[in-house]
Amino acid sequence: MRLVTGKKWESFADENAILFPEYRKNRDELIGFVNSLTGDETVVTASLELIDLIASRFRRGEENILIYSNTGKSLTLKEVYELRKYLDFDVRGGFSGERARASVLFVEGKTDAKFFKAVFKKLFEFREGRGAPYQFRFIERVFERDNFDLLERDGVYLAVIPSEGNSGVIRNLGNFLRAMEVFDFSVERLGVAIDIDESREAALESIAGKISGFEHEKTPSGYLVGKTEVVPLIIGLPFEDEMIEWKKPTVEDLMLHLIAREGLLEKIRPGLEALEESLGRKLKPKEVMYLALSAYGHWGNLEGFYELFVMRSRFRNLKAVLREAGLMEGLRYLAFMV
Known part of the structure; x- marks a missing residue:
């Protein structure tokens, strides 16, 4: 066919x-x-x-x-x-308009997207984008449906795009690189944020494996594929607490570290102890998130809580968590702050 x-x-x-x-x-x-x-x-x-x-x-x-x-x-x-x-890529092509400095960040899910969206708004002064540049015309309709987040700062654009888990991020990375090749457009920087499932090395190998299907070269920040630099962002910052069952690093761990630094974790500890005793087991990170959400007075969903809490957190605490996680420089690079 x-x-x-x-x-x-x-x-x-x-x-x-x-x-x-x-x-x-x-x-x-x-x-x-x-x-x-x-x-x-x-x-x-x-x-x-x-x-x-x-x-x-x-x-x-x-x-x-x-x-x-x-x-x-x-x-x-x-x-x-x-x-x-x-x-929701418009595979008919025919894109036109002005080119702009642009980055894409693929993340695992919608809560991850809201976390990173808030980070770019809080630390790098991005705002909600009002119009998509040439490079994003192929998915402009999706932005209107609020599935993706489009941010802008002084003519620099950033699309934060949720996927379906680690495998979804890797799949979207490969398909996006192919689409840029076929439809003759490019973004300058493409971030790939995935959790450490087995090890940091295995996470990096999954990205390198997808990149291997394209002509590329290694750079200090990642890989250069055509005109686009692929920037790996490996999420792995374990959170240790006697009441919380920890299995593998996720964005939830970043939130737990931030909640602890902001003092909210200690405020809800009596509630955590009561819930742990009631359940007869350690608590899952998501259960802690819902208790924190309730104590914070946010009656929306987790996505909204992540964004709100990050935006209201102290600069020094947010930067400290991201630096400890090894993510700060990669995020600065995607924001064109480097």
Whole structure:
């Protein structure tokens, strides 16, 4: 299967090509069309709906590709499927507008995203972005749905993008690098924030393994892939407390360290002791988070609490936690403060 999109599609319009089959068809008719395909066709289309349907059906097999006719480069339909599903990437291309200094930070989940969003606002004076630069036009609609966070400071832009766990971060890293290659755009810096699952070395190896599929070179901060520098941010700062069951480092540990430095942990300790006795076991970090949230007087969700607490914390405490975690320099670099 070959899907062709972009402005220069005419060169693919031979007698065997199916040209713009979406014309005057509703969704049911498009589904019927896709079900009739054998996988040997060339389909020229400008419809994201049709692209989604075909990518979903033909995402297996390296021979099934989408060709962006403007550059003549291609993605596998598996990559297209994942770009659409996880990043809502507009794989029709055609992006335009002014380029700006821009960074992307991939994080594991939405609570992680709110934590790092608040860090960039608190320490580096970023604010909510009001308009996406050229490099982010492909996912501008997602920002409007509040799935991602777009920040801006003096013409410098930063997108904080949640994924689905460590594997999701690595998957999005690879797909994003491929998309930049095919659609001929770039961001200057791309942060990859993942937890230490087994070891710091294993976390770094997972990033290096994905980078190995691209031409790259090592830099002091990470890896240079084309015009983009990939910056690993490995999260690993164990939190030790006799009442808290600790298994592996996560952003929750950073929050626990910050809560302790801000004095909130001691204020809720009587509640922690009562809950521990009631449950008959040590407490999970998330359970501590919910008690802290309640004691803090925040009646929203954990995402909102993370952002609010970081924003209201003392500069010296937040910087101390990030320095101890080994994250401060990488964050400064993504913020173009280095």
